[in-house]
Amino acid sequence: MSNKSLGNPFDAESSLAHTASCVCAVCKSELQSGEGLSDRDRQILMERQISDQESVRHTSSSAATETFGSSEDMMDRVVENAIVRGVFGHNDASRRNFIRLVGGGTLAAALGTMIPMDKVKAAVKDAIGPLEKTKLKVGFVPITCATPIIMAQPMGFYAKYGLDVDVIKTAGWAVARDKSLNGEYDASHMLTPMPLAMSMGAGSTATPYIMPAVENINGQAIVLHNKHKDKRNPKDWKGFKFGVPFDYSMHNFLLRYYVAEHGIDPDKDIQIRVVPPPEMVANLRAGNLDGYLSPDPFNQRAVFEKIGFLHVLTKDIWEGHPCCAFACSEKFSTEMPNTYAALFKAIVDATHYSHKAENRAEIAKAISPKNYLNQPEVVVKQVLTGRYVDGIENKVQDVPDRIDFDPFPWHSMAVWILTQMKRWGYVEGDIDYKGIAERVYVAAETGQVMRNLGYTPPESTYKNYTIMGKEFDYNKPEEYINSFAIKRV
Amino acid sequence: MSSLAARSALVSVCLLVGLLGLWEALNQPPTASEALTEFEILMGGVDQEARVPPPSQVMSHAWHELSNPFYDAGPNDKGIGIQLAYSLFRVLTGYVSAALVAIPLGFIIGMSPLMHRALNPFIQVLRPISPLAWMPLALFIIKDSEQSAIFVIFICSIWPMLINTAFGVANVRSDWISVAQTHELSQLKTAFLVILPAAAPTILTGMRISIGIAWLVIVAAEMLVGGTGIGYYVWNEWNNLDLNSVIFSILMIGVVGMALDFALGRVEKLVQYKE
Numbered sequence: 001m002s003n004k005s006l007g008n009p010f011d012a013e014s015s016l017a018h019t020a021s022c023v024c025a026v027c028k029s030e031l032q033s034g035e036g037l038s039d040r041d042r043q044i045l046m047e048r049q050i051s052d053q054e055s056v057r058h059t060s061s062s063a064a065t066e067t068f069g070s071s072e073d074m075m076d077r078v079v080e081n082a083i084v085r086g087v088f089g090h091n092d093a094s095r096r097n098f099i100r101l102v103g104g105g106t107l108a109a110a111l112g113t114m115i116p117m118d119k120v121k122a123a124v125k126d127a128i129g130p131l132e133k134t135k136l137k138v139g140f141v142p143i144t145c146a147t148p149i150i151m152a153q154p155m156g157f158y159a160k161y162g163l164d165v166d167v168i169k170t171a172g173w174a175v176a177r178d179k180s181l182n183g184e185y186d187a188s189h190m191l192t193p194m195p196l197a198m199s200m201g202a203g204s205t206a207t208p209y210i211m212p213a214v215e216n217i218n219g220q221a222i223v224l225h226n227k228h229k230d231k232r233n234p235k236d237w238k239g240f241k242f243g244v245p246f247d248y249s250m251h252n253f254l255l256r257y258y259v260a261e262h263g264i265d266p267d268k269d270i271q272i273r274v275v276p277p278p279e280m281v282a283n284l285r286a287g288n289l290d291g292y293l294s295p296d297p298f299n300q301r302a303v304f305e306k307i308g309f310l311h312v313l314t315k316d317i318w319e320g321h322p323c324c325a326f327a328c329s330e331k332f333s334t335e336m337p338n339t340y341a342a343l344f345k346a347i348v349d350a351t352h353y354s355h356k357a358e359n360r361a362e363i364a365k366a367i368s369p370k371n372y373l374n375q376p377e378v379v380v381k382q383v384l385t386g387r388y389v390d391g392i393e394n395k396v397q398d399v400p401d402r403i404d405f406d407p408f409p410w411h412s413m414a415v416w417i418l419t420q421m422k423r424w425g426y427v428e429g430d431i432d433y434k435g436i437a438e439r440v441y442v443a444a445e446t447g448q449v450m451r452n453l454g455y456t457p458p459e460s461t462y463k464n465y466t467i468m469g470k471e472f473d474y475n476k477p478e479e480y481i482n483s484f485a486i487k488r489v
Numbered sequence: 490m491s492s493l494a495a496r497s498a499l500v501s502v503c504l505l506v507g508l509l510g511l512w513e514a515l516n517q518p519p520t521a522s523e524a525l526t527e528f529e530i531l532m533g534g535v536d537q538e539a540r541v542p543p544p545s546q547v548m549s550h551a552w553h554e555l556s557n558p559f560y561d562a563g564p565n566d567k568g569i570g571i572q573l574a575y576s577l578f579r580v581l582t583g584y585v586s587a588a589l590v591a592i593p594l595g596f597i598i599g600m601s602p603l604m605h606r607a608l609n610p611f612i613q614v615l616r617p618i619s620p621l622a623w624m625p626l627a628l629f630i631i632k633d634s635e636q637s638a639i640f641v642i643f644i645c646s647i648w649p650m651l652i653n654t655a656f657g658v659a660n661v662r663s664d665w666i667s668v669a670q671t672h673e674l675s676q677l678k679t680a681f682l683v684i685l686p687a688a689a690p691t692i693l694t695g696m697r698i699s700i701g702i703a704w705l706v707i708v709a710a711e712m713l714v715g716g717t718g719i720g721y722y723v724w725n726e727w728n729n730l731d732l733n734s735v736i737f738s739i740l741m742i743g744v745v746g747m748a749l750d751f752a753l754g755r756v757e758k759l760v761q762y763k764e
Contacts, residue, residue: 142728168716169565171724175634175714178625182632278728304533305730371566374729382531389531396528 008077009084010104012096083115129338134163136343139170139179139188141245142373143277143295144383145216145324146189147363148405150373152350154366160349161342167372172276173246180329181207187328187343189215192409193248193417195327195440202427203248208330210442211409212344212449213351215324218315219383219403220251221299222258223308224291225284229392232311234262243275243283243292250314250323253420255293258317260486261468266424267488284308295323296383296403297375302391304379309391313402318467320404322413341449347407348449354405360384407450409441412462412474419477425488433477509544516543542733550733551740565725567717569738573745576711576718579635580703580749583642587699591647592692595654596680599688605655612651620645620706624713634714638707645706646699653695657688689760697753704746719745 084107088095099107136158140146150167152158158165170176173191180188181204195209224231231237237259244252256266266272275283280298283289285307292298293314302308314321326347333340353359364381367373373380382388386402389395414437421427438461447457465472472480481489542550558570598605620641627637661684669679711720719742726734 166564169725171713174625175628178628179634182628182634184634278724281730282727301730304531306533369562369566370725370729371563374565374725376533376729378530378533387531389528391532394528396531 008104009081009095010099010108012099012104083111087111129341131162131339131342132336133186133339136163136165136186136339137168137184138165138343139168139176139185141170141173141176141189141277141295142375143324144297144367144373144380144403145219145295147367147384148215148347148350148354149189149326150367151354151363152346154372155350155353155363157346157350157353158343161346163339163342163346165343165346169372171278173249177204180327181205186332186339187326190325190327191246191249191251192322192325192413193250193253193421194246195325196414196417196436197248197421197426199440200427200436202421209327209440210330210333211325211327211440212333212442213326213347213407213446214322214409214413215326215351215405215407217320217322217404217406218313218401219323220254220293220295220314222255222291222293222311222314223280223284223299223302224311225287225289225308226306226391228290229309234259234264237264237290238269240290241271241273241288243273243280243289243294245277245280245294246274247426248421250321250417251293251295253417253424254314254317254321256424257420257467258293258312260484261470263486265486281305281307297373297379300379300382300388301375303389304376306391313399315399315402318465320406321467322410325409344445344449345453348446348455349453351405351407352453352455357385357400407446408457409443409446410458410461410463411437411441411443412465412472414441415462415474415477416465416472419472419481422489423481423484423487431477433474512541513543513545516541542736547733547736551737554734554737564716569719569722569741572717572719572722573741576707576720577745579638579711579718580642580700580707583639584646584700584703586639587643587647588650588696590643591650591695592654595651595692596658596684598651598655599658600680600684605659612648616648616652618644621709621713624710628714634716638710638714638718641710642703642707646703649698649702650692650695653698654688654692657691657695658684660691661687686760686762690757690762693753693757693760697750697757700749700753701746704742704749708742 084095085092088098138149140149148157153165153167168185170179170188173194176185176188176190177194177198179185180190181198190211192211192214195211197203198207198209200206228240242255244255246252252272255272259266259270264270273289275289275292275294277295277298280289280292280294281301284292284302285305291308291311299308299310303310314323328340328343354363361381361384364377364384368375368377368380383403386400387396387398388402390397411434415433418427418431418433418436422431441461443461450457462474464474470483481487554569558568560568561571598608623641623644624637627640628634631637631640665683665687666679669683674682707718708720708723711718712724713720719738723735723738723742726738
């Protein structure tokens with residue numbers, strides 16, 4: 001009758017049928033009562049077995065008595081089993097005959113071409129575990145870096161994973177940090193250096209934070225006021241006032257790196273001020289700033305308003321640099337694991353969707369309204385599609401990877417950020433570079449989520465970079481810091 | 490003297506029309522003669538410089554906003570009526586709790602020279618602190634941005650009420666208190682039946698100053714913590730460099746502030762007395 005054993009479905013010797021000697025809870029229960037269970041009762045017993053992580057043993061075959069390493073593995077088997085059983089019309093004898101004939105591997109490969117096993121498995125696992133909380137608040141600062149976090153709301157990525165998320169606009173990162181620390185936000189859009197700084201207690205009280213996903217790579221620019229069109233060489237920038245969005249930002253570290261490579265000391269020769277991104281353009285117009293390294297759309301907006309021009313895109317400083325991130329407290333991830341997992345998946349899914357160039361125009365339309373970025377669509381579209389004007393040349397530029405989206409949080413990126421925090425004196429003393437990187441940037445989990453969604457994460461979590469022609473070796477952070485002429489250590 | 494009133498009104502209207510007309514005339518956007526090329530669209534049109542929007546644009550925008558003041562299109566996009574309601578709620582909550590603390594405390598300070606001398610140094614140090622300077626500390630301690638904003642209103646509106654109450658109470662004519670004493674009224678009865686009515690106009694003046702300050706501060710506080718309220722509305726439109734909406738919200742802030750002041754002015758008139 002019923003075929004619900006968890007034997008290997010690709011093994012001709014294992015039976016998927018429950019036999020008289022079977023000791024699984026369903027069979028035992030049926031044996032005791034002397035009658036078949038209703039479908040509902042059977043379902044409840046099966047689920048209980050799975051959730052107890054107790055391996056379901058069917059004693060009819062030795063191959064079926066294997067134990068599973070985790071409930072995930074067991075679920076994988078359940079899914080394979082169900083599909084194979086379905087293919088053979090629930091006739092176990094014909095399944096075993098077929099496998100004897102062609103081999104289990106052939107069957108698995110043949111099925112794999114027809115049915116996306118990984119996706120089915122992921123879909124089934126998604127359904128596991130009730131969400132502890134479905135109504136969430138996620139903070140964002142209105143910039144294009146936050147695209148996946150924002151567009152996941154109007155374009156239904158949160159809803160897809162059973163979440164009802166309010167994305168709340170926040171005036172700047174100091175407020176985003178404080179609202180995250182005091183628990184008003186369940187998770188928030190942050191800058192990649194922020195969770196590192198918060199976990200170390202630099203600039204705030206030390207609270208363990210984790211960063212499950214990077215949002216965007218590239219996508220920033222150095223903007224100068226139009227009156228400086230003749231000062232394209234950074235050596236002429238002495239006395240300039242620059243805006244960056246936050247102390248612990250890639251913007252600050254990239255601007256410092258860029259000018260220092262040109263022999264300008266960012267603490268002595270120029271002034272760097274923290275200005276929330278939305279206030280950048282107004283300050284540039286008022287002459288409070290000579291330029292800024294800021295997130296878009298405020299770089300493009302300066303061109304649109306005919307106040308400034310794009311001096312250099314940050315992708316030309318460090319191709320593929322990380323920028324913004326999705327972060328939450330460690331507490332949230334441990335207290336509400338299912339909600340966290342669903343949110344995490346929604347974000348990674350949305351990030352991959354944003355990565356595809358053909359979706360960018362549609363996303364620009366979705367996130368431009370008042371409830372989200374509150375910007376003219378034509379500005380946001382220039383940023384996301386990379387078809388833009390730079391305010392210098394009299395033609396339209398085409399740089400499709402001006403901004404890109406890639407969720408993988410490389411540990412080597414964290415190490416680089418930590419070297420810069422130490423280089424400029426934001427942190428002092430000995431730093432356990434890799435230890436902090438691996439604790440805050442949960443790359444293994446990100447990899448797992450990417451795999452579940454059918455994407456391929458990178459093999460390793462570290463790699464070396466070349467930034468403006470200078471090598472960065474993640475194994476030698478201290479030597480890297482010492483190799484700079486301009487530094488605060 | 491109705492002719493004077495009429496003439497002054499006429500001058501006011503002429504001034505308004507003249508100023509608006511000048512503003513309108515100086516800020517006409519150039520009309521594009523041909524269809525824009527892609528480059529021109531990406532550059533934000535042919536207009537060489539951004540300009541202040543003319544009053545006709547502001548007024549049509551105001552009409553648009555005011556015709557649907559209570560729409561709610563998500564957590565970051567609500568109508569002007571809802572935003573003003575949020576701000577008013579914060580101001581009134583902070584203001585009323587400040588009054589509940591300031592007026593009794595002011596009585597104590599005013600009636601007791603000892604307490605006056607003891608508390609004066611604290612008041613003098615705390616009073617000049619800009620209310621917004623409390624914000625980071627409030628966010629850290631209270632751990633809630635909504636209550637932090639209310640706390641900032643509380644702290645800024647407490648001082649004028651406290652000082653005015655203390656001043657009013659201390660300066661009640663001594664012969665009135667002597668009369669109360671000869672009638673053997675208790676301390677409490679003296680406070681309520683003699684001192685309170687006598688000091689009421691001064692106290693109300695303090696309250697009127699406080700509500701004005703509270704309304705000034707809420708805009709700045711909401712620009713800082715964001716989320717909802719008229720301050721957030723201004724900030725959100727500033728992000729978008731949308732001066733139409735900024736001018737419109739400036740006008741709305743002015744109108745509401747005037748209404749608050751007018752209301753307290755009426756109450757003040759009720760407690761006035763002639764000696």
